[in-house]
Amino acid sequence: MIPPAIRRSLPLLALAGALLLPAGCSANRNREIGVYSGRHYNTDKELYARFTERTGIRVRLLEGKDDALIERLRSEGKTSPADVLVLVDAARLDRAAGMGLFRPTRSAELERDVPAHLRDPQGRWFALTRRVRAVVVNPKLVPPASIRTYADLAGPALKGKLCLRNSRSVYNQSLVADQLIQRGEAATRQWVEGLVANTRQPFFTSDIPLARAVGDGTCGAGLVNTYYVARMLAGGSGAADQAAARQLRVVFPEPAHVNISGAGVTAVSRHPQEAAQLIAFLASPGGGRGYAEANNEYPLKGAGGNPILRDFGPFTADGVSAAQMGAANRQAVSLMQAAGWN
């Protein structure tokens, strides 16, 4: 884990090697789009290569932290080479839209493949993958059947056993925003206070160490995105994490909070048509399989074919729209801070 101070000073990861050139498409040599992406998964690059193969449109990729990319795009203004901005989390997409960084896009394919509650009503951004913020429990400490809803995490049985990531995590901010929309301010405030009262401090800085701590019995229960657990189970973060993940159970609260990663065409794009073509490809069932499932996320519709996710079992999405979550982010953050969720 990289300490935040060092992480902040790390330059954006410029991936010069990600210029993906297909063989034999000389007619399209000048068709190239710039993609700024807050996703950082090798499996994404295979998808961009497939898009290039199919269309002849080359992808020049710059990966970085979501907030740094937003800032970069804003400061570059009209000189930015970015045609597509890919971000993780509904709140960030909403913020970038509010800053005027996206241009509205109309596309019959996108409207067909991206359910309405997973895209901006004005067409500024579209979800590409879904991620569920689920409960993980160590069954030696907390009976999995004792957790049915997010509200159960605030119950007295979890006193000192609950572990949470800090409130700077946009994932938790969006969960609280989601609860605000569903349950209203008073109930959500009470819930957040109950969570904080149950928390075994200090707060964690990321999901994997939190899942690890639940697996090894330091914590009885926690909240994490399921793709991290899947990654651990697949051995993606080492044998020790794989063993820890096998000790925990994933519990989907009923209904479950679903967040997204998504993308939009930038306001300054010089190739908006090609940019929209890439987004439509990534959102299509074929493209989405690589983008979502290879990173253990859920595709836009259905559960997909990832066997680890299938083992987690089904979940019921609560249906809160990504746009609503984005709009409630500020209120969620102030509520968390007031309750001492640091």
Ligand SMILES: [Fe+2]
């Ligand atoms: Fe993540």
